[in-house]
Amino acid sequence: MEQAWLASLVKRFAKEPGLSVPIGDDAAVLEAGPGEDREWVVTTDMLMDGVDFRLAEIDAARAGRKALAVNLSDLAAMGARPVAAFISLALPRPAARDLADRLYSGLVPLAKQFGVSIAGGDTNVWDNPLAISITAIGTVRRGKAWRRSGGKLSDWILATGAFGGSILAKHLDFTPRVREAVYLAEHYDIHAAIDVSDGLSLDIARLAEASGVGGLIFPKMIPISRFAKELALQDPSKGSALDHALGDGEDFELILCTHEEEARRIIADKNLDVPITAIGGLSETPGLWQMTDKSRKTRVIPKGYEH
Amino acid sequence: MEQAWLASLVKRFAKEPGLSVPIGDDAAVLEAGPGEDREWVVTTDMLMDGVDFRLAEIDAARAGRKALAVNLSDLAAMGARPVAAFISLALPRPAARDLADRLYSGLVPLAKQFGVSIAGGDTNVWDNPLAISITAIGTVRRGKAWRRSGGKLSDWILATGAFGGSILAKHLDFTPRVREAVYLAEHYDIHAAIDVSDGLSLDIARLAEASGVGGLIFPKMIPISRFAKELALQDPSKGSALDHALGDGEDFELILCTHEEEARRIIADKNLDVPITAIGGLSETPGLWQMTDKSRKTRVIPKGYEH
Numbered sequence: 318m319e320q321a322w323l324a325s326l327v328k329r330f331a332k333e334p335g336l337s338v339p340i341g342d343d344a345a346v347l348e349a350g351p352g353e354d355r356e357w358v359v360t361t362d363m364l365m366d367g368v369d370f371r372l373a374e375i376d377a378a379r380a381g382r383k384a385l386a387v388n389l390s391d392l393a394a395m396g397a398r399p400v401a402a403f404i405s406l407a408l409p410r411p412a413a414r415d416l417a418d419r420l421y422s423g424l425v426p427l428a429k430q431f432g433v434s435i436a437g438g439d440t441n442v443w444d445n446p447l448a449i450s451i452t453a454i455g456t457v458r459r460g461k462a463w464r465r466s467g468g469k470l471s472d473w474i475l476a477t478g479a480f481g482g483s484i485l486a487k488h489l490d491f492t493p494r495v496r497e498a499v500y501l502a503e504h505y506d507i508h509a510a511i512d513v514s515d516g517l518s519l520d521i522a523r524l525a526e527a528s529g530v531g532g533l534i535f536p537k538m539i540p541i542s543r544f545a546k547e548l549a550l551q552d553p554s555k556g557s558a559l560d561h562a563l564g565d566g567e568d569f570e571l572i573l574c575t576h577e578e579e580a581r582r583i584i585a586d587k588n589l590d591v592p593i594t595a596i597g598g599l600s601e602t603p604g605l606w607q608m609t610d611k612s613r614k615t616r617v618i619p620k621g622y623e624h
Numbered sequence: 625m626e627q628a629w630l631a632s633l634v635k636r637f638a639k640e641p642g643l644s645v646p647i648g649d650d651a652a653v654l655e656a657g658p659g660e661d662r663e664w665v666v667t668t669d670m671l672m673d674g675v676d677f678r679l680a681e682i683d684a685a686r687a688g689r690k691a692l693a694v695n696l697s698d699l700a701a702m703g704a705r706p707v708a709a710f711i712s713l714a715l716p717r718p719a720a721r722d723l724a725d726r727l728y729s730g731l732v733p734l735a736k737q738f739g740v741s742i743a744g745g746d747t748n749v750w751d752n753p754l755a756i757s758i759t760a761i762g763t764v765r766r767g768k769a770w771r772r773s774g775g776k777l778s779d780w781i782l783a784t785g786a787f788g789g790s791i792l793a794k795h796l797d798f799t800p801r802v803r804e805a806v807y808l809a810e811h812y813d814i815h816a817a818i819d820v821s822d823g824l825s826l827d828i829a830r831l832a833e834a835s836g837v838g839g840l841i842f843p844k845m846i847p848i849s850r851f852a853k854e855l856a857l858q859d860p861s862k863g864s865a866l867d868h869a870l871g872d873g874e875d876f877e878l879i880l881c882t883h884e885e886e887a888r889r890i891i892a893d894k895n896l897d898v899p900i901t902a903i904g905g906l907s908e909t910p911g912l913w914q915m916t917d918k919s920r921k922t923r924v925i926p927k928g929y930e931h
Contacts, residue, residue, distance in 0.1 A: 403759060
């Protein structure tokens with residue numbers, strides 16, 4: 318859907334009662350009651366055949382896994398520990414049952430890997446392509462959800478993993494950064510976070526804008542995946558490996574903002590299996606900027622998938 | 625989807641951790657933490673064009689309203705107070721935006737009526753018919769969710785409203801029994817509940833079976849809607865008004881079980897706007913039975929919509 322319509326939706330429901338975090342972030346947070354020291358975080362994503370994957374080309378198990386994984390990535394982007402998932406399906410006839418079994422065979426191992434309970438859903442059959450809608454629910458310590466809007470001037474921008482070329486496989490088989498999020502939420506003070514679904518540059522720009530600051534990235538420091546390099550070699554006309562890293566999207570890595578000292582501690586932390594890299598910082602000038610080789614700041618036009 | 629497959633799903637996920645009520649009831653209940661005196665209740669339903677409504681025949685606003693209403697009915701069936709809803713859409717091109725606006729124009733007034741916050745969702749576009757997936761979340765006092773399985777021998781079976789002929793309009797325009805559920809949960813001890821989505825006889829049979837007892841209904845006491853009578857007049861070959869009441873489904877009324885004294889107090893309660901009627905009781909003999917005119921018990925074959 319067009320960005321303008323989505324923005325109007327977010328604006329329309331920005332002040333709904335009972336929510337610590339309303340519509341428009343990676344997930345919503347339900348207000349805790351008196352005496353409750355945790356809050357529930359809720360996110361939902363719908364994936365469709367022909368849009369988010371092609372069942373003609375892949376095993377449906379990978380589609381089922383992806384449908385859960387994107388939701389877990391949204392919970393991770395809030396610093397939440399996942400608890401339960403609800404699986405709704407619109408299954409095409411005539412092989413609806415076989416397809417449902419394949420979808421579950423992909424998503425159940427992922428649920429087990431991260432201790433997510435399958436708690437409900439709605440299984441339907443129709444004469445149209447597959448749609449999967451999953452809602453995932455988790456918890457954060459009260460008031461501690463990572464919002465996009467919490468970034469502060471001079472914060473460092475950190476990123477898990479590497480970027481670009483996700484279309485070659487990672488968009489289906491990525492590991493949502495649940496463990497990293499739970500660990501970081503427990504041990505560090507993270508100001509703001511977002512997961513990279515639509516594009517590294519676009520999602521950094523969104524976080525910076527939500528935080529009321531600008532973003533400055535250091536292209537040389539951005540971890541570029543070997544798949545981005547592969548795509549750049551295959552067809553140089555479609556951009557460099559860095560272009561792929563900045564704009565491809567569906568990396569499902571986390572972007573995290575915190576102050577310099579905390580950022581340095583995180584980078585040096587030996588308990589993290591996934592590399593965390595400093596790739597830039599939050600600065601005063603609105604918009605997204607990059608530091609060139611010649612130490613000059615130039616504007617970056619955020620690129621990525623606009624829904 | 626076939627009942628056997630759904631039953632295997634419920635069995636497979638019956639023991640997932642972190643849930644007070646697992647998959648298989650009208651909604652799931654997330655376990656409260658230490659010191660928390662309420663629990664979160666979560667339900668999700670997916671509705672599709674051509675299956676649950678026909679956009680060629682109705683204003684999309686009614687489809688949007690129905691998609692939220694069925695979820696609120698599920699929360700009511702757990703005795704829960706609704707808090708928030710998450711709206712995911714797969715919208716057909718080319719008029720996706722207009723359709724989304726119509727859907728919201730139907731569901732937002734219902735959300736406001738019952739104090740439900742629109743807290744998130746996922747808006748997508750594709751070249752296939754509309755699918756709407758809504759997740760609704762509410763609260764109950766800790767340990768007080770109404771389960772299907774809580775019915776006890778000799779409980780009375782109560783019903784809100786009237787039954788049958790829902791296809792003529794009510795299946796789109798019904799009022800979910802949210803107020804009644806919240807009021808009853810606050811003032812009375814309800815043992816078990818279910819909402820009538822698939823058919824009065826089928827849903828009573830399900831409640832009785834989940835409670836490990838049988839159900840006995842008194843056909844003369846069942847409130848029959850004027851729409852059931854209209855259908856019976858239109859085409860007597862499709863059954864009597866009572867047949868429609870017992871088997872049509874999509875009434876979205878509540879079936880409630882409690883002991884006789886409490887049942888009598890509820891029926892006499894003047895604070896309820898919707899009539900509540902005693903229509904039977906829970907008894908020892910498994911299965912669903914009816915009391916005939918001649919005071920004989922005969923077997924009832926539960927009828928309704930099997931997904």
